[in-house]
Amino acid sequence: MTPDPELVVPTAIRDVILERARDGRPEEICGVFGGEYDPDGRSRVRSQYPADNVAETPRTRYRINPEAQLELFDRLEERGEEIVGFYHSHPRGPPRPSETDVAQATWPDRSYLIVSLEPREVGSWRWREDEDAGRFERERLVLE
Structure with missing residues (x-):
């Protein structure tokens, strides 16, 4: 039996994101998590990489510039993170x-x-793809 998915987030990282969200209000803030990835079980966040929200309507949408996203992916890969x-x-x-x-x-x-x-x-969700469509599945958020 596959365990329910979990996301482990250090409290300090959660607090930084909450502060960014308060400071960024009324616009949405966004970023990428690096760490240890498990597709079905427990993923562990080791770091967060803030990104600028480049959406046309940033009060109700978020979008990370694709080039900036690739740069973030390169940075976390260089650090040995997934x-x-x-x-x-x-x-x-x-x-x-x-x-x-x-x-x-x-x-x-x-x-x-x-x-x-x-x-x-704060809520956490896993994106799951089925044959016909995708859906979000609630995952347990563990703070440490």
Whole structure:
């Protein structure tokens, strides 16, 4: 039996992301997680790489510039890390994926951590692809 997916995040990294989300309000903030990746089990965040939100409507969407994203991937690879997933904020929404998040998710089995400021909560989800479509699956968030 496959264990339920988990994302382990150091409390210090969670706190940095919350602070970035507060400072970035009313726009969404975003970034990439590096660390140890397990497609079905426990992934562990070792570092976070902030990215500029280049979406046309940054108050309700996030987008990482593809070239900047590749640079971030190169940096974490140089440090011996794997791509664990992504994070972004919902300054005025819940800590769960929006319809836009579902439509734009492209990294199977990676974690998508969402920070909500109203209410102040953090949720984590794994993107799963089926034959016909994709969906987010809730994953356990473990702070350490």
